[in-house]
Amino acid sequence: MAVEYDCCGVEFFVHVAIIVVLVLFAGLMSGLTLGLMSLSLVDLEVLAKSGTLQDRKHAAKILPVVKKQHLLLCTLLICNSAAMEALPIFLDSLVTAWGAILISVTLILLFGEIIPQSVCSRHGLAIGATVAPVVRVLVWICFPVAYPISKLLDYMLGDGHVALFRRAELKTLVKLHGNEAGKGGELTHDETTIIAGALELTExxxxxxxxxxxxxxxxxxxxxxxxxxxxxxxxxxxxxxxxxxxxxxxxxxxxxxxxxxxxxxxxxxxxxxxxxxxxxxxxxxxxxxxxxxxxxxxxxxxxxxxxxxxxxxxxxxxxxxxxxxxxxxxxxxxxxxxxxxxxxxxxxxxxxxxxxxxxxxxxxxxxxxxxxxxxxxxxxxxxxxxxxxxxxxxxxxxxxxxxxxxxxxxxxxxxx
Structure with missing residues (x-):
């Protein structure tokens, strides 16, 4: 049975603050899972060497964090799951059981999944660089649990996700970057033709x-x-x-x-x-x-x-x-x-x-x-x-x- 609190009491506002923090924390972990894990090491190395000045700074901060991708993935998922599991506990002390389920699902779906992932999918590089120190701390906190799981994933799936394009894929990518493709690319027709010719020369x-x-x-x-x-x-x-x-x-x-x-x-x-x-x-x-x-x-x-x-x-x-x-x-x-x-x-x-x-x-x-x-x-x-x-x-x-x-x-x- 839910325990009733005085809506004006201090303990009530403490629980509300904890609920807000848990929702925001779960949303941050969910957004970082999408934003950081979608950035391959190759993409980050390219940005760190030839991106804009701001992108080079962001990529330099993120690279050490995402170098061990399975360890980072396990850390983010563990933190996200812990926040979502703790949320109904605090809601149950304020409202009825069915109300706690309804509110927690709504909060997690809207503020913990949809909005964070939408924002991080577009601004994942900047957000990831900003919270990189926090992620480092979380990795050390979750290390006893996350490390064995990450090593098991490394053994089963490999310790690296190769994101390099094959020759045919690279040719298609170059064509899409041409200004004739109509997708905002800067390469001219002659540039795309010469690059494609260089890729075909080996064959x-x-x-x-x-x-x-x-x-x-x-x-x-x-x-x-x-x-x-x-x-x-x-x-x-x-x-x-x-x-x-x-x-x-x-x-x-x-x-x-x-x-x-x-x-x-x-x-x-x-x-x-x-x-x-x-x-x-x-x-x-x-x-x-x-x-x-x-x-x-x-x-x-x-x-x-x-x-x-x-x-x-x-x-x-x-x-x-x-x-x-x-x-x-x-x-x-x-x-x-x-x-x-x-x-x-x-x-x-x-x-x-x-x-x-x-x-x-x-x-x-x-x-x-x-x-x-x-x-x-x-x-x-x-x-x-x-x-x-x-x-x-x-x-x-x-x-x-x-x-x-x-x-x-x-x-x-x-x-x-």
Whole structure:
């Protein structure tokens, strides 16, 4: 039976104050459960490093509190349950039993759940940072009960909730942040396109972006640089021309067209007598990021895409130009005598050391390190365990990154 109190007595107001405190405390715990637990560690780290000044301060205060998420969750739920269980006890001393149930349900539902969770869902970061010291105290108070339960949850569910997006999800998120999506995003169309292209670059291989060998222009190493050949090179408008021996699938190097400026067509100099540079060889299934890294080495901005044939030899194509051919062991497979380059050549003629951001690049003046030294007696068919199937250039990789065609001065295209 409920005990009746004088509505003007001190004890009555004490009970009313306790009820108000319990409702507010339960509402705070309920709101923090939603507000703090909805903030992942990744979100908080992003805000702490690149958010606004106010967000960085709030995130720095909250991060130590939410680092152990299961312990925090158990603490908030224990405090919330204790407040809600204690509320009917104090109400029962003021009103009848059915009145206590009705009032407690109404107070908890309205002031302990709906309003706090609505507010904390929108301002959870600021509220969480403000009451972070209080939450720390509650964690220590509830530690004997909350810690064993949290360790059990860590064992059963894992001690961390990964909130990182997968590649496809991240692409969708970037598109939603574009100003074309109409959701208030700040990214332009070009920015979202480039980011999406960068995310797709790992999934694309050399075969997806190469130019098939049948569509490329290449010259035989045994031809002479007469007027006909020089005219063909000029009409193509390329800055680099692949060189093959005997058949087009046997690409042995590349010549720079600018090196032909000093050659007179009437001299009909053999192609093998001009400067022929080494060209990287990459497998058809090599990701474009790996190919981009090969191009960054500075050996060449063009590479040969090769396909391995299912034969007995265990060849490895790493695309690196620092390759030694053992004449004694493989006399049939060699095309040319290749000397191992002593330096990695980078095209920075105006300075010995150039830096961009955190990268430091060194430039060597040994521009002959990547030049083939051809001996007539050593020109034999390339090994049969691999064959060239296409050409891939730096421009092809950049087009995949930009997801748009790059037209230079010699490209011919029709406006749709």
């Amino acid at each position: 694309k291989t050399a075969r997806n972006s190469m130019t098939p060998l049948c569509q490329t222009f290449a010259i035989d190493v045994n031809r002479n640089l007469d007027r006909i050949l020089m005219r063909e090179i000029l009409d193509k408008g390329h800055s680099r021309v692949p060189v093959f021996y005997e058949k087009k699938t046997n690409i042995i190097g590349v010549i720079l067209v600018k090196n032909l400026l000093s050659i007179h067509p009437d001299d009909e100099i053999p192609v093998k007598n001009v400067t022929i540079r080494k060209i990287p060889r990459v497998t058809e299934d090599m990701p474009l990021y790996d190919i981009l890294n090969e191009f960054q080495k500075g050996h060449s901005h063009m590479a040969i895409v090769v396909k391995k044939n299912n034969l007995t030899e265990n060849n490895s194509l790493d695309g690196d130009l620092s390759l030694d051919i053992d004449v004694d062991q493989k006399p049939i497979d060699k095309v040319v005598k290749i000397t191992k380059p002593l330096h990695r050549w980078k095209s920075y003629p105006n300075s010995q050391i150039s830096s961009r951001g955190n990268r430091v690049r060194r430039w060597s003046r040994d521009s002959t390190a990547n030049v083939l030294h051809i001996n007539d007696t050593d020109l034999q068919p390339f090994n049969e365990y691999e064959e060239a199937i296409g050409i891939i250039t730096m421009e092809d990789v950049i087009e995949e990154l930009l997801q748009e065609e790059i037209f230079d001065e010699t490209d011919v295209h029709e406006d749709q």
